[in-house]
Amino acid sequence: MTTITTTIPGRAGELLAALGDRAVLHDMYDAYGSQVYHGLSQHGDHEIRELLGIIRQLPGPVLDLAAGSGRLTMPFLAMGREVTALELSPSMLELLSARLDAGPAALRERCTVVPGDMSDFSLGRRFGAVVLGTTTVSLLDEAGRPGLYRSVREHLAEGGRFLLSTVEMDAARSGENEAEMIVPAGESTLRMYEYWAPGDAARTVTVFPGELDESGEGEVHVCTTTIGVLPADRLEAELAEAGFAVRARHPLPMAGVRHPSVLLEAEVIA
Numbered sequence: 001m002t003t004i005t006t007t008i009p010g011r012a013g014e015l016l017a018a019l020g021d022r023a024v025l026h027d028m029y030d031a032y033g034s035q036v037y038h039g040l041s042q043h044g045d046h047e048i049r050e051l052l053g054i055i056r057q058l059p060g061p062v063l064d065l066a067a068g069s070g071r072l073t074m075p076f077l078a079m080g081r082e083v084t085a086l087e088l089s090p091s092m093l094e095l096l097s098a099r100l101d102a103g104p105a106a107l108r109e110r111c112t113v114v115p116g117d118m119s120d121f122s123l124g125r126r127f128g129a130v131v132l133g134t135t136t137v138s139l140l141d142e143a144g145r146p147g148l149y150r151s152v153r154e155h156l157a158e159g160g161r162f163l164l165s166t167v168e169m170d171a172a173r174s175g176e177n178e179a180e181m182i183v184p185a186g187e188s189t190l191r192m193y194e195y196w197a198p199g200d201a202a203r204t205v206t207v208f209p210g211e212l213d214e215s216g217e218g219e220v221h222v223c224t225t226t227i228g229v230l231p232a233d234r235l236e237a238e239l240a241e242a243g244f245a246v247r248a249r250h251p252l253p254m255a256g257v258r259h260p261s262v263l264l265e266a267e268v269i270a
């Protein structure tokens, strides 16, 4: 699970310092942050078309790892698949369950929601596709990833695929080390900062309310997450060491972010 970076770099850190006691800092996936992430995810269809295209070719149920509030789970269900959604954050699990409860029974009945850690899980069954989308593999550090690969191997059916995405941080595209964006989230907007200096092992994403009165009064809720930088070549080498072969790299369309991401399609070989 991510931890809060108390020293947030760049303009986000300066803004946080300027807010002083007004600022209430959250991890992006805690009880408050999960609501914010859910609002953001309602406006994002990144990766969905590509994932559906691949999963359509694969028989069997789908395991959606680190499912969050179901941004990917729901379209997998909508295509008629049986889906197991595994997630660590209790607040994300609540949001996903509420979303399923509010939806059609036909979808809800095909979904199993499981609290669990993607770096060590045992569900006692196998899947045609195991998905770890939205560059979430980067939330695990070097110590956590071998457990993820081992657990995924134990859950892939013969011929099944492990589908995972990562961001290719590109120094040439960076320009400035920090980007500031106003992004839609639910019914409102957020001011999002992404900080990464070329060579840094991680990037930091921090969000403030879109309508922020910097000289006003009252609490300001700020959410942050630190995401490791894991280039596709490195991921592919780690997967090879864990007994996977990457059968395809699918470039993903840029989605209002500075850096391109790629979807790896891996299969167990050894």
Ligand SMILES: C[S@@+](CC[C@H](N)C(=O)[O-])C[C@H]1O[C@@H](n2cnc3c(N)ncnc32)[C@H](O)[C@@H]1O
Pocket: 001, 002, 029, 041, 065, 066, 067, 068, 069, 070, 071, 072, 086, 087, 088, 089, 092, 116, 117, 118, 119, 133, 134, 136, 139
């Ligand atoms: C970037 S979000 C992706 C959520 C969802 N898949 C989506 O596409 O919107 C990352 C998710 O990983 C979850 N997470 C973080 N560490 C985890 C772990 N060790 N095991 C399972 N889930 C984890 C977070 O709670 C969060 O919901």
